[in-house]
Amino acid sequence: MARYFFNIRHKPGPDGVADDIDGDEIADIGQVREHALGVARDLIARTRLDSIANWFDCAFEITDEQGHPVMTVPFTDIVPDEKDDAPVGAE
Amino acid sequence: MAQIQQSDIRNILLRKLSPQDFALLAPHLEPISTQLREDMVTANRPVAECYFPESGITSVVASHDGREIEIGLIGREGMVGAVPVLLGNDRTPHTSFTQMAGESLGIATPALLDAVGRSESLRLLLLRYVQTHVTQVGQTAFAQGALGLESRLARWLLMCHDRVDGDEILLTHEFLSTMLGVQRAGVTLALQNLEGAGRIRSRRKRIQILDRERLHALTNGAYGVPEAEYERLIGKA
Structure with a gap:
């Protein structure tokens, strides 16, 4: 188990990140991205913040316990990539 | 133990009682310390004791399948257990637990009901508190939906x-x-x-x-x- 911090980038600039001060225990690094997407989906579906006009402008900037960047997960990643073999009728 | 004096009380409901009504409750009030996360009222279980907080905060929560959401708060303005007990019930589906530790005055539910049965003015004041608490829970619903x-x-x-x-x-x-x-x-x-x-x-x-x-x-x-x-x-x- 390691602790990862899911900081949210919501606008450009030094004030544009909300630091996650508690962090979450994640069993292995392969699950970090899925965890971030789960939180993003729940925020998009259920939470309205006056200060966030569009959740899809946000991204998780995930750091480890040493404060080093681990990965960035944009909220837009909850939408699966369009595939070439899209079903008939899809744009 | 010396009986509690109304002038030393911090709970606002108890302070607002007439001296006669306070005297009905006072022999039964027992000071306790509330611990963080401790259930004061457990969902669907008989409310054996009610509490008048002197300090600290109690959360009233609705829960299902491991998710719980706070629907009300009770502090020194109120009484924990008031809604079911004063409305003639012995239990509620909503748990109340200590969110911020503090001091409280506990009273066994039968002793409270006995005092309320003897004094219409005591019953009325506590029912008025129930009205304010129900209003608070309603405003929580408003906030949840509108804000x-x-x-x-x-x-x-x-x-x-x-x-x-x-x-x-x-x-x-x-x-x-x-x-x-x-x-x-x-x-x-x-x-x-x-x-x-x-x-x-x-x-x-x-x-x-x-x-x-x-x-x-x-x-x-x-x-x-x-x-x-x-x-x-x-x-x-």
Whole structure:
């Protein structure tokens, strides 16, 4: 188990990140991205913040316990990539 | 043990009682300390004892399948167990637990009911408190449906601030996220927004209230309605 911090980038600039001060225990690094997407989906579906006009402008900037960047997960990643073999009728 | 004097009481309901009504309760009041996360009323179990908080805060929560959301707060203005017991029931589906440790005056439910049966004015005052609490729960529903998270958080902070001494509220983001029923990341964003505007100062396990007026302005009516009902029905808190 390691602790990862899911900081949210919501606008450009030094004030544009909300630091996650508690962090979450994640069993292995392969699950970090899925965890971030789960939180993003729940925020998009259920939470309205006056200060966030569009959740899809946000991204998780995930750091480890040493404060080093681990990965960035944009909220837009909850939408699966369009595939070439899209079903008939899809744009 | 010496009997408790009404002039030493901090619980506002007990302070507002006539000396005669207070004398009916006083022999049965027992000082206790409440511990963090301790159930004061457990869902669907008989309410054996009611509590008049002297300090600290109790959360009333609705829960299902491991998710719980706070629907009401009780501090020194109120009585824990009031809703089921005064409305003639012995239990409720909603748990009440200690959110902020403190002191409380406990009374066995049969002793409370006996006193209430002897005095119409005591019963009426406690029922008026029930009305203010029901109003508070209704405003929580309004806030949940009508307001963004910053406003709901502002309301919650004001309600806690009303029930503590000083300007600091001790709690974690994790706890706030459970109580407000949102992801911790949402709480963190909302706190940053309130802090950026100078309304609060947010630290790891505590929040300091800096500007009540501007927090209130954010709540769009969600804060203030039950508080005004309390003042109308019971008196100034």
